[in-house]
Amino acid sequence: MASKVSVIIPCFNASRHVLRAVESVLEQTWLDLELICVDNNSSDDTLDILRTRLKEVPNAMVLSEKKKGASAARNRGLKEASGNWIQFLDADDFLMPRKISTQVELLESEEEKEISFVIGNSIKESFDGNRKEIIYDAKDPWVSIVRLEIGNTCSNLFNKNYLSQIGGWNEELKSSQEFDLMFRLLQCNDKVLFDSVANTVVVATENSINFTxxxxxxxxxxxxxxxxxxxxxxxxxxxxxxxxxxxxxxxxxxxxxxxxxxxxxxxxxxxxxxxxxxxxxxxxxxxxxxxxxxxxxxxxxxxxxxxxxxxx
Structure with missing residues (x-):
């Protein structure tokens, strides 16, 4: 089974945290991966930080996307991705070292090869730095999506083939993009795997549209x-x-x-x-x-x- 993973990080004015996200990718124990950072009209020094850090890193690239929005930036990265599996990562969040390895190994142990995505658990980090594991005891993907317990953008691992079939991210939605994406993926192919380990840290940010x-x-x-x-x-x-x-x-x-x-x-x-x-x-x-x-x-x-x- 081909298991190259492309990690796509959309970046907008992320100079404070983006290196933490990048380093968490470079520290992954799964080695067959590429890193694609997509700057999305940043007005700070995000782009310079990325270019400086990644200029000597093999299998890493820094792109720019003029259309505003994380979905457009993710789709730009998706077009350039050469991996069979896609790991999306927001610039404020980060991965534990075995995040990708755990999910790829889960895929490789599965007899059913046509999996549309892996649903992962996560760790929520609040504004004050406190962390809480978000663990779902999931068995059925439709029950999971109905309960709004279908992982999130960064905790899941996506089959590039099915992302391409559904046309990627909806760039017109202002929020609930991941909910929309995973619903369309299930419509296309509802064969998924569930990863019980929380290896993704999702950090609360004040400018999130969920709050504003x-x-x-x-x-x-x-x-x-x-x-x-x-x-x-x-x-x-x-x-x-x-x-x-x-x-x-x-x-x-x-x-x-x-x-x-x-x-x-x-x-x-x-x-x-x-x-x-x-x-x-x-x-x-x-x-x-x-x-x-x-x-x-x-x-x-x-x-x-x-x-x-x-x-x-």
Whole structure:
């Protein structure tokens, strides 16, 4: 099995952290790899730092991409990649030394060779430096994506062939790009592997769109969830899986209502029939909320909950 890995790092004003990401790649125990750094209109000295550090490093290149956005930079790197497998790495994040080796060895031990991607666990590093392992006990890729537990851009390892088949990253999305990408990969080929070891450190950054545009981010997650639902309905997915997805979407709609009620109501009315009953046990829906919702609908249930929270 050919197992050359291309590591692609999109970089925008990443001078503070990019060398940590680069060094984590150069320290990988898997040796059959190339490193592709793509500068994306940085106004600091990111480009100079990369060129200086990598000028004598074999199998490393520094590129530039003028179209703004990490997705465009990743796609540029993907076009130049010669590896069979793709490791994306954000400039703020970094890999443990055996990250790539662990996942390639997992692939090489698998009888099924047409794997679209490896789903990996990760370590979240907060603003204050505290770390927490994010471990998912996953067995089914569709359950994983429905639960929003399908790894992330940097913890996963992607088959270049299937990335090419789906056209790479959607460069028009402002957020939820990885959620969209992995959904399209599963549509193309839902044979995946699960790596139980957390070998990727994902570092929280203040300029992440997940923090700066939270309502927009939630809404875009819901949009992808709507597409997942349409797909699962079309392939006659089990009632249990569809029910789980409905409750996951409902949870996101309620979360969005805290920031933009009108947009949340629009999503709700487009997605849920009047006879929908939210599941309270797993999704934080109280029995009183569920009763009000079933009798009076979403608007009254949300307003009642808000009043109760205020007087509580």
């Amino acid at each position: 545009d939270l309502p927009g981010n939630i809404s875009r997650i819901i949009e992808v969830q709507r597409r997942i639902k349409a797909h699962l309905v079309s392939v006659n997915a089990s009632p249990e899986l569809l029910g789980l997805l409905d409750n996951m979407i409902f949870s996101k709609v309620r979360e969005l209502a805290n920031f933009d009620y009108r947009l949340a109501k629009t999503h709700h009315d487009a997605l849920f029939e009047r006879d929908f009953i939210p599941d309270g046990e797993e999704f934080g829906v109280s029995s009183s909320y569920s009763k009000v919702y079933q009798k009076f609908g979403f608007s009254v249930a949300q307003k009642t909950q808000k009043i109760y929270s205020f007087i509580k």
